[in-house]
Amino acid sequence: MALDEPHKNDIVETVNGIQVAIADQVRHLVETVTLEKRSRGFVLTGVPTTDDC
Numbered sequence: 001m002a003l004d005e006p007h008k009n010d011i012v013e014t015v016n017g018i019q020v021a022i023a024d025q026v027r028h029l030v031e032t033v034t035l036e037k038r039s040r041g042f043v044l045t046g047v048p049t050t051d052d053c
Contacts, residue, residue, distance in 0.1 A: 006012050006021030013020050022030060032046045 004021075007023070010021040010023055011027060013022065029048055032048065034045050036043050036045055
């Protein structure tokens with residue numbers, strides 16, 4: 001994850017009013033994740049645990 005401009009081949013979607021750029025080669029890995037704010041920072045939940053990760 002980075003706070004950067006999208007690259008040429010990124011897929012740009014709006015999620016909860018925020019524009020998110022996703023690289024096509026990792027799109028299948030992030031379709032089920034949720035970014036949660038916790039007391040000590042941010043956590044990704046729902047990350048797939050297959051051998052493709």
